[in-house]
Amino acid sequence: MSDPSPTSIALMADPARAEHKGLPETGARLLEDVSLPAAVLHEAPLAHNLAWMQGFCDAHGTSLAPHGKTTMAPALFHRQLEAGAWAITLATAPQCRAAFTHGVTRLLLANQLVGRANMAIVAELLEAGAELYVLVDSVSNVRALGSFFAERYLRLPVLIERGVPGGRCGCRDRGEVMALAEVVADQPGLVLAGLEGYEGLVQAETGVSREAAVAAYAAEVVDILAALDEGGWLAVERPLVTASGSAWHDLVAEAFRDARLDQRVRRVMRPGCYVTHDHGLYGESQARVLGRRPALGEGLRPALEVFA
Structure with a gap:
């Protein structure tokens, strides 16, 4: 092996400095003390984003329940709550348990609750004092949940999901939603707390813009919630209507803001990636x-x- 050149000797003797990696000087310790690769959250834009989305929701008269699965970082959950978030949304029962263990007591499980093991987790959280909502979209699931939670002498708040044709879940039309509301009402272990949707799967028909299709879907979610309320199917003091990922939050917020809903209805936005x-x-x-x-x-x- 040949001797290293003077240039290579100089490089080996001069370890990478912050400016070589595009880091500010305050980040130099990252290269020295942390095993790379490392993901870094920058405080200034993080604080800006927390304030921006909370301010956006406040201005539109909506509550914020950011999706926690985006980060699964309890410290960030608390930053969001301290900034004014109403709740934290999660995707699975174990995620809800993790958040509750770290002090998050109001949880929205934006998914169907399936399987007795997952039902047991949610039951334990309710018994421990959690306020927790889950989604339903089928008669079989509603009956399974109703039986399980009645056996535990609990009432589980559920939101009916309004899906889209060909989507991954959710009732496909207004008729399915109204029919399922009747089934929920027959279950002593359940209480219908509102309606949920997710506009991210909405596709536009030929000649219709995606924006128009999303706005129409959001308006329909609001209309169905109003129909449930007028029909006396909502069995809670403060029913919820909730939708919104991180891509179309302006259209959903405006549909919620402009809706002629009873003032007791809580309008809940669920973006997560904004953080x-x-x-x-x-x-x-x-x-x-x-x-x-x-x-x-x-x-x-x-x-x-x-x-x-």
């Missing part, structure tokens, strides 16, 4: 939001960076 944001998919969707709503001014800022 860290990004330069790609959500950067593009945010640009479209700001294009539709220039009065919003500056949007979200990318807060996550990976060093390797």
